[in-house]
Amino acid sequence: MRVCIVDDDPFVTTSLATILAAEPDVAVAGEGHDGNEAAALFERERPDVLLMDIQMPGTDGLAAAERILAAHPDARIVFLTTFSDDEYIVRALRLGAKGYLIKQEVATIAPALRTVMSGQSVLGDEVLDRVDALVSGLAASGAAALASAPGAERTGTTSPLDSLSERERAIVEQVAEGLDNKEIAAALYISEGTVRNHISAILQKLALKNRTQLAITYYRAR
Known part of the structure; x- marks a missing residue:
């Protein structure tokens, strides 16, 4: 090769x-x-x-x-x-x-x-350990989010992202693309403060700890 x-x-x-x-x-x-x-x-x-x-x-x-x-x-x-x-x-x-x-x-x-x-x-072995930890954390948080999502039991929701509003999903997509708050604000024509508030609410709603877990959740749900 x-x-x-x-x-x-x-x-x-x-x-x-x-x-x-x-x-x-x-x-x-x-x-x-x-x-x-x-x-x-x-x-x-x-x-x-x-x-x-x-x-x-x-x-x-x-x-x-x-x-x-x-x-x-x-x-x-x-x-x-x-x-x-x-x-x-x-x-x-x-x-x-x-x-x-x-x-x-x-x-x-x-x-x-x-x-x-x-x-x-x-x-690599060290990378596999990190991926396993991320996936395990996401599995647990995803299950918790599904259980608490409004209407989840009634509609048979299969993705934690289904509990998000259209605006929140748009922000999650931008986070997954690697954009920072300033770039997201410019792309969606909102203020950085609004972006920060949305991200905090999204992390709380999905029981996630950070933007990295949010990005992984987005790609696993696609």
Whole structure:
């Protein structure tokens, strides 16, 4: 498989290139150090897999992935990062990334790339733990929201979002797209204070703790 590696630390890209080049079925097709280079590298090399960091100066990995996948929906992008941040995980999976690995798990990279080439997605152990925790929390909060939603018992509601008003659902959709309060206010022609009040009410209504859980609830309900 042909692999391109993008990380803002040249030492990391060189080290990963050395490790992967030692694998009999891996050829390193190129290296880059920011999101813009990642997009250009992908267009030039069309690798089987793009292995990329998330936090990079300028255009980050998530923005680069969004650009690449918009032009090439079948692109195989695997994130390799030091951060198992809930928001990053949600955004990466929403974009359509094929994997999310943690840099400390170096020995798992080559096997993970083979798994991706076989058509499956991969998550590092630490990431799986975070996803399991998020999903478990959502399952519990979703059940509570359904039980308390007005008319839920009568109408057979199957989604916690069914208890929201049209305006609230519009705000949830914007949150899931990654917009902040100022951007949501501009998009919906309301004040930031109104957005904050709506989000607080929505979180309370759905028994959720934060915007990340709200975004996951939205995508699970689609």
